[in-house]
Amino acid sequence: MLKTKKIDLVILAGGKGTRVSKFLKNNPKPLLKFNGISFLQYLINHFHKFPFQNTYILAGYRGNKIFQKYNNKIFNFIRIKCFVEKKTLGTGGALSILKNHVKNDFVLINGDSILLENLNNLFTQKKIKDNLIYLTKTNNYNSNSKLSNLSLFKNYVKLSKNKKYMNAGIYFLKKNFIKNQIPVNNCSLEDDILPKLILRKKFRGIISKNFFLDIGTPTNYRNAGKLLKKVFKRKSAFFDRDGVLNYDTGYVHNIKKFKLLPNVLKSLKYLVKKNFNLFLVTNQAGIGKKKFTLNDFFNLHLTLKKNFSRKGINFDDVQFSPFHKNSIIKKYRKVSNLRKPGNGMIKKINKKFLIDTKKSFFIGDQKKDQLAAKKSNLYFEYVKPNLYKQTLEILKKNK
The missing domain is CATH 3.40.50.1000 (HAD superfamily/HAD-like)
Structure with a gap:
């Protein structure tokens, strides 16, 4: 029988949400509600159906609200541990908080976007040698500058001038990634760390055709409730x-x-x-x-x-x-x-x-x-x- 790999889940939930600040009402962006359910809960609902070992939430702006709601809670047999930045560390530096906590390979996801990817195969593959980035088409996301110029060459992610694919906000990372690649200072994962690693062919890519939503812009925020209801209201x-x-x-x-x-x-x-x-x-x-x-x-x-x-x-x-x-x-x-x-x-x-x-x-x-x-x-x-x-x-x- 195939063994199930031990994989943790890490959620980046620290952004200030500057572009959607008028909708926040003193809440962190991942706690914005759509159809009566917070965006963070949509993420947890989807990803906690897979057999992750632990979930770590890295919170920043108004992070105490996330901490109070989710720290040490158990959803679908997975315990959640929350960490709140004492100072702004960015999407890269925030990962340094987990240096002594994450003991397994891990899936990293953004707290303000969702890709409905089936991750079951990650847990049954004998050995995944490389880090992975999930990619999606850039349709309707021209305003998103987070690694939006990507393509694949022999399964490796490549920086490209055309906007065929963009980073979908899901990564599979080896357990030593934080120790080897993440500095203890304010930096951006998408701008400061990943481009250099992509140039060195350190990331393979997986193209996904599944539903993708980023709530980081006013337009996307306004459309999110309707889109989430269409996708998540299920039999x-x-x-x-x-x-x-x-x-x-x-x-x-x-x-x-x-x-x-x-x-x-x-x-x-x-x-x-x-x-x-x-x-x-x-x-x-x-x-x-x-x-x-x-x-x-x-x-x-x-x-x-x-x-x-x-x-x-x-x-x-x-x-x-x-x-x-x-x-x-x-x-x-x-x-x-x-x-x-x-x-x-x-x-x-x-x-x-x-x-x-x-x-x-x-x-x-x-x-x-x-x-x-x-x-x-x-x-x-x-x-x-x-x-x-x-x-x-x-x-x-x-x-």
């Missing part, structure tokens, strides 16, 4: 876990006991192909009852995340409830809307994601699943023996 499939995706043998908490039911993978792959969001909504009272630990649950799902990723399947979010009125652990001993039949877990998903509720569905195996779905206006079905066939039938009904 979604909600699943209970035990008895729906895997055999329910009672308090399943490790990979040895987790056995997928027939046709589950086929169903999930088909939903991914049809551009559905995948969500897991599961009661896990065994945590509160001390049948297994929170770490057991996390370790199982981190393994599942890697295993699913190798098959091209990514769950956009997993919500779980450790609460039960008979819990042994006191903090979990209560009646909570986060436990089905309450719909608190679905509400949490709705706060972070744009869901096309009318074309979405929930599959469960118990009455409590049906009640949670009803409270959220989601079409519900009890699981049938062939999940793939059931999925096809539901999609026909919900056209």
